[in-house]
Amino acid sequence: MGNVEWTTYRQRIENEFRERLLTRSGRDLALGLEALLHAETRRLKVEEIAVAIRCSDRTVRRARTALTSRGLLVVNPGFEVVGGRRQQRGNLYKLTLPGDDQ
Numbered sequence: 695m696g697n698v699e700w701t702t703y704r705q706r707i708e709n710e711f712r713e714r715l716l717t718r719s720g721r722d723l724a725l726g727l728e729a730l731l732h733a734e735t736r737r738l739k740v741e742e743i744a745v746a747i748r749c750s751d752r753t754v755r756r757a758r759t760a761l762t763s764r765g766l767l768v769v770n771p772g773f774e775v776v777g778g779r780r781q782q783r784g785n786l787y788k789l790t791l792p793g794d795d796q
Contacts, residue, residue, distance in 0.1 A: 764792075
């Protein structure tokens with residue numbers, strides 16, 4: 695997303711919050727992720743996000759679910775093979791606007 699699109703994203707988040715389609719946690723997570731991602735897709739752990747936006751892990755998970763269902767966030771689980779076993783690592787997060795190519 696370019697600068698104009700990020701402005702559109704912020705406006706969309708604020709509008710959905712005002713219309714009560716997103717909770718305050720959902721809004722804070724979306725805007726916090728925007729700052730963390732800096733317009734790129736990146737792997738993050740729930741704990742890292744919680745520390746960055748100053749909330750609990752559970753709040754991040756609930757807000758992440760809400761943003762995903764609204765089409766404002768895409769989360770792809772990250773796995774790595776360690777010692778012959780598949781282990782989950784940070785998820786890959788991408789902020790989107792409904793209608794974006796995913």
